[in-house]
Amino acid sequence: MKKNDNRAQPFSIQIRTTYADLLERLEDLNTGNAMASLTSCTLITKAVKGGKYLYAQGRLSDGSQRQVYLGPLDDRGKALKERFQQARKDSASEIAAMEMSAKALRAAGMASLDPVEWRVIAALAAEGVFRVGGVLIGAIAYRCISGLLGEKLSSASAFTADVDLAGKTIPIAVHDEVASPQTALERLEMGFSPMNEFNPAYYGTRWKAGEGEFKVEFLTPLIGKDRRGALKIRQLGVPAIPLRFLEYLIENPAPAVALGRKPVLVKIPQPARYAVHKLIVSRERKPNQRLKAQKDLQQSHELQQILMQLDPEALDEAFDAARSKGPGWKKRVDDGQKAIDRLFRQDRTRT
Structure with missing residues (x-):
C-alpha cells in the first residue's frame, strides 16, 4: 500500500526559529518605538535670527511633508542629533538583517508573495491598514499561515491571488487612528480604480488594477438581518461587502510575516x-x-x-x-x- 504524502511538511527548527525572530523584529519596528519613527524622517538645522534650531522633517500618511520643531541646537540638541544618527545606522543594520532572514526563509521553500501581491500588500502596510484593524483573509492569508505554523502546507495555492481585506469598524473612543487603503492603491500607479458593480450599492468595495485581473476587495462582518449594500469601515474609510460569519474569522487576528521582496508585517486570522x-x-x-x-x-x-x-x-x-x-x-x-x-x-x- 502506497503511503499518502499529500500532507504538510514541517520546516526545520532553524527555519522556524528564523521566522519567529523575524516576526518579533517586525513587531518591534511597528510598535511606534524610536526606530520605527526615525527611519521615516530626517533632522534638519535652521538658522533663525542668529540662532540654530533643530527640526524633524518627514512625510505624513497622506504624502504631505511636515516639519516638527525639536528645540535649539544647544548641547541637548546636539546630543539628540547624535542619537538620531546612531539610531539610523542601527535601524539600517536591523532592516538589512531582517531582509537576510526573509531571504533564508524563501530559500527554504516558505510560501511568499509574487511581485504584484507584494507591491499591493506592502503599500497597504505602509499606509497603516493592518495597524488600524485590517486583516488579510483568503488565499494569501493561508500562505502566511504556513510560515506562522512552521509547516509547508500542501493545499496552499502558488497562483497569484486577489487581496481580500477584511475589517470591522472600531469605535473612535477605542482607536482614533485612521488609514486610507484607497490612497495606498492610487499611489502605486498601477491604474487601480473602483469596479463597476451590477448593484450600485456595492460600488467602491472592489478595486481592479489597470492591467490584468488583479483585484482588491474590502469585506466586513454582517451581523443581524441580511441587507443589500455596502457597509463603511470607519477607520479605513472604505465601503465593504458585508459577509455572514466573518466576525468569527477576524476576531483577535494574529501578526504574521508576508514574504516578498522585503518582509512585511500583516494581520491574518x-x-x-x-x-x-x-x-x-x-x-x-x-x-x-x-x-x-x-x-x-x-x-x-x-x-x-x-x-x-x-x-x-x-x-x-x-x-x-x-x-x-x-x-x-x-x-x-x-x-x-x-x-x-x-x-x-x-x-x-x-x-
Whole structure:
C-alpha cells in the first residue's frame, strides 16, 4: 500500500526559529518605538535670527511633508542629533538583517508573495491598514499561515491571488487612528480604480488594477438581518461587502510575516479559527461550487491535523467558540466535519 504524502511538511527548527525572530523584529519596528519613527524622517538645522534650531522633517500618511520643531541646537540638541544618527545606522543594520532572514526563509521553500501581491500588500502596510484593524483573509492569508505554523502546507495555492481585506469598524473612543487603503492603491500607479458593480450599492468595495485581473476587495462582518449594500469601515474609510460569519474569522487576528521582496508585517486570522471557518464556508457553497467546497475542506483538514499536534487547546477553543454561537453555527461546523470524514475516508480507500 502506497503511503499518502499529500500532507504538510514541517520546516526545520532553524527555519522556524528564523521566522519567529523575524516576526518579533517586525513587531518591534511597528510598535511606534524610536526606530520605527526615525527611519521615516530626517533632522534638519535652521538658522533663525542668529540662532540654530533643530527640526524633524518627514512625510505624513497622506504624502504631505511636515516639519516638527525639536528645540535649539544647544548641547541637548546636539546630543539628540547624535542619537538620531546612531539610531539610523542601527535601524539600517536591523532592516538589512531582517531582509537576510526573509531571504533564508524563501530559500527554504516558505510560501511568499509574487511581485504584484507584494507591491499591493506592502503599500497597504505602509499606509497603516493592518495597524488600524485590517486583516488579510483568503488565499494569501493561508500562505502566511504556513510560515506562522512552521509547516509547508500542501493545499496552499502558488497562483497569484486577489487581496481580500477584511475589517470591522472600531469605535473612535477605542482607536482614533485612521488609514486610507484607497490612497495606498492610487499611489502605486498601477491604474487601480473602483469596479463597476451590477448593484450600485456595492460600488467602491472592489478595486481592479489597470492591467490584468488583479483585484482588491474590502469585506466586513454582517451581523443581524441580511441587507443589500455596502457597509463603511470607519477607520479605513472604505465601503465593504458585508459577509455572514466573518466576525468569527477576524476576531483577535494574529501578526504574521508576508514574504516578498522585503518582509512585511500583516494581520491574518488565527489558524484555528481559519480551520473552523472553512468548515462553515464549505456548507455555504452553492452546488456549482463543489470544487471550492472540497478545497475548503482540504485546507481545514490540513490545519486541523497540524494544530492537533502544535496547539490542540487553541483548536478546541475555536470549535467551542463557533458552536456556542447558536444551533445554525453548530450544524454547519458539525456537517463540515462529517464532510471531511467522508472526503478523507475515500482518499484512504484509494491508497
